[in-house]
Amino acid sequence: MFETWVFGDTTMSETLQEIVSKLWIAPDNAEWTPRTDTVPLDDFRRWSKSDDIEILGFTNALIVDGRFHIEPPLTPDEYKHFVIRYYERCLKENPDGEWSDSRYSAGSTLVNIFGSFWRDSAVPREIVKELKDWLGRLYIEGDEPLRTCIVTATLEHLFEQKRIREFFSVWKQHPVLAAAYKDACEWYWGGGVTPLGKPLSRGSNRK
Helix, strand or coil: CCCCCCCCCCCCCCHHHHHHHHECCCCCCCEEECCHHHHHHHHHHHHCCCCCHHHHHHHHHHCCCCCCCEEECCHHHHHHHHHHHHHHHHHHHCCCCCCCCCHHHHHHHHHHHHHHHHCCCCCCHHHHHHHHHHHHHHHHHHCHHHHHHHHHHHHHHHHHCHHHHHHHHHHHHHCCCCHHHHHHHHHHHHHCCCCCCCCCCCCCCCC
């Protein structure tokens, strides 16, 4: 069963604006220019502990922005923990901010993230299993709007891949998850096709 990741001290001394200013030259009504191409891992770790979902969204953006790389690089396990913490909040809270992802934006992005883990042979399979179990937990605990999002934004598109459908097939025996599995398969059965996401550089683009 999936275990909740416990972060350490969540005290944040920096505001979002201070963090943005540290990495960007950001004039009003003009294009932003990076101040640096390197984000220290310690900075990422500190920002990832914030309770401010906008700071989490900004931090998430840094991971996939090709103009930045985190040094030293994130490990797959550390990235997984951040994904679960940030995207669970987005899926549950459906924020409407400048940097944070809405529920359906988060759900669709998870297709790419799961796909990047799935296709990366260097990622331990236990990490992929933990993501599957996490999605299952969210579905079991979720209300109807959250369940619908998980199926239509994430699972439907993952299940276009035969091996991923098989990986989730244990859900068919679960009293709650069987419905999620069946509903998600209907997209594939109906001919839905979505390219599985490319591997992410764990190293964003502004919304």
